[in-house]
Amino acid sequence: MITVIGTGTGAPLSVRDGEALAAATLVVGARRHLAAAELPVDAQQVVLGPLAPALDVIDKERADGAAQVVVLASGDPGFFGIVRSLAERFGADALDVRPGVPSVAVAFARIGLPWDDAVVVSAHGRDLRTAVNVCRAHPKTAVLTGPGAGPAELGAELAYRAAERTLVVATALGDPEHERIERMTPAQAAAREWDAVSVVICLDERRALSPAQKTVAGARPGPDRWALDEAEFEHRDSMITKFEVRALALARLGPRMGDFVWDIGAGSGSVAVECARFGAAVAAVEKTADGVERIRANAAAHGVDVRAVHGAAPTVLSHLADPDAVFIGGGGADLPAIVSVCARRARRTVVVALAALDRVPAVREALSQAGLVSEGVLLHSSRLAPLPGDVTRLAAANPVFLLWGDRPADSVNEGATQ
Structure with missing residues (x-):
């Protein structure tokens, strides 16, 4: 049996956990967990770094039928923790998991906010862009950070892309001498050096408390319907993507939590708003000032966060992070150039709606030339x-005409690992 004990967020070990630790022949854990525990003097210790070597040592130790293996972990080891890797290697039946209080729960408790409506993202050993996009799209997000994806890196991304967010950085949770809970702007977080292993709470202070009692934890469920009627958006002279077109466009875009979507020539922002309702972070590019105000009004009316960018494509696109998916509406003479820029930068797909038959060949060529x-x-x-x-x-x-270009699956997978 492998005993997995959650610790490190302030609660002392129970008598039962202490007994398991005292009987251990092998103890595995992060350096800080091993240093804080009272370990048997004759027990072998393995400091967690790369996971595979530690699992090999556990496997070798378990060959001795009398071995007692204890793994020390942070908080709840079944929540973005080591339980998944242990279960995959040794089977769930081989584990005796004794969770502690999750670090996310402790962090929210310290600032007096509920967290049943929070989205929790792990950036530990993962691409930071997913955490950034979730922070941009949702009013309450907790990010589990790690080396190279810590509070400073997260703050640097959000300082440019969501400067209005508030960051609460929680470090050394449960340590009576070193615990720190600090509230700041993304720019302030970016200017500091931090313990890479922290919990960062990203808040839209205006919406930090959801207005109603929840039934399902986490992010709000996806929309109950989409391809909304044009009457549900403020628009000018019927200059809006019709719901029939929007329905197929959304199906091809596939917006989801963690994605970043561009809506180019957004007009009323109907496509941008619908993508945001699916949980994606969205930038809506519109060249008219009154159009930008309509986009903001429509986003507010539907309770989503859309970044309205005032300017003409493709010029303003250089200031935006690479998107997962792009929707392009309208169709002026510069449409092929816009499609070309978008297609080169899109990680997954580009969807184009246009009325002019004459521009269809040039748009298809631009998509194909970009490898879509x-x-x-x-x-x-x-x-x-x-x-x-x-x-x-x-x-x-x-x-x-609705045209789209998809990046081949192999290219998407390669991009996702970079």
């Missing part, structure tokens, strides 16, 4: 419309 596999459809739709005499006719909408 292009496809498309011409959408015709007719809506039910009333006529005098309590009868109904079909009112045809203008046909729209």
Whole structure:
């Protein structure tokens, strides 16, 4: 049996856990956990670094039927912890897991906020961009940091992309002498040196408390419906992506939590808002000042966070982080150039809506030249419309080309590991 004990957030070991530790022949844990524990003098110790060598030592020790293996971990070792790796290697039946208080729970307790509506992201040994995008899209996020993806790195990204967020950095949780809970701006966090292993709470202070009692923990569920009616958005002179087109565009974009989506030529921001409702971080690029205000108003009306960028594509795109997916609406003479820039930078897909047949070949060429596999459809739709005499006719909408380009799966996987 491998006994996994959660510790390190202030609560003392129980008598039962102390007995297990006293009987151990092998103790595995981070250096700080081993230093804080009273270990048997004759027990072998393994300091956790790379995980595979430690698992090999455990495997060798377990070959002795009398061996007693204890693994010391932080908080709840089943929450982004070592339990997953141990269960995969030795089987769940071989584990006796005794969780402590999760570090995220302790961090939120220190600042007096509930965390049932928080999104928790691990950046420990993972790509920081996912944590950044979740922080941008959600009002309450906890990030488990690690070397190279600590509070300073997270703050540096958010200082430019979500400067209005508040960061609460919790270090040495449970240590009566060294615990620190510090509230600051992303820029302030970026200017400091930190213990890489911290919990960072990212808050939109305006929405730190959800208004209603929750039933399901974590981020709010995905939208109950999408491709919303045009009447649910403020727009000018019907300059809005129609819901039939929006429905297929959303299906091809596949917005999800952790993604970053561009909406180029956003107009009312209807596509941007719908992507944000799925949990993605979104930047909506619009060249008119009144359009930018409409985007902000529509985002606020639907309770989502969309970054409205005032300027013309492709010029302003150099200031944005690379997107996972891009939607491009409208179609001026510079459309192929815009598509080309977007297609080179998109990690997964680009979707283009346009009305002019003449520009279809150039758009397809731009997608293909960037290495995307292009496809498309011409959408015709007719809506039910009333006529005098309590009868109904079909009112045809203008046909729209929807073209898209997907990056091949091998390229997407390679990009995700960089």
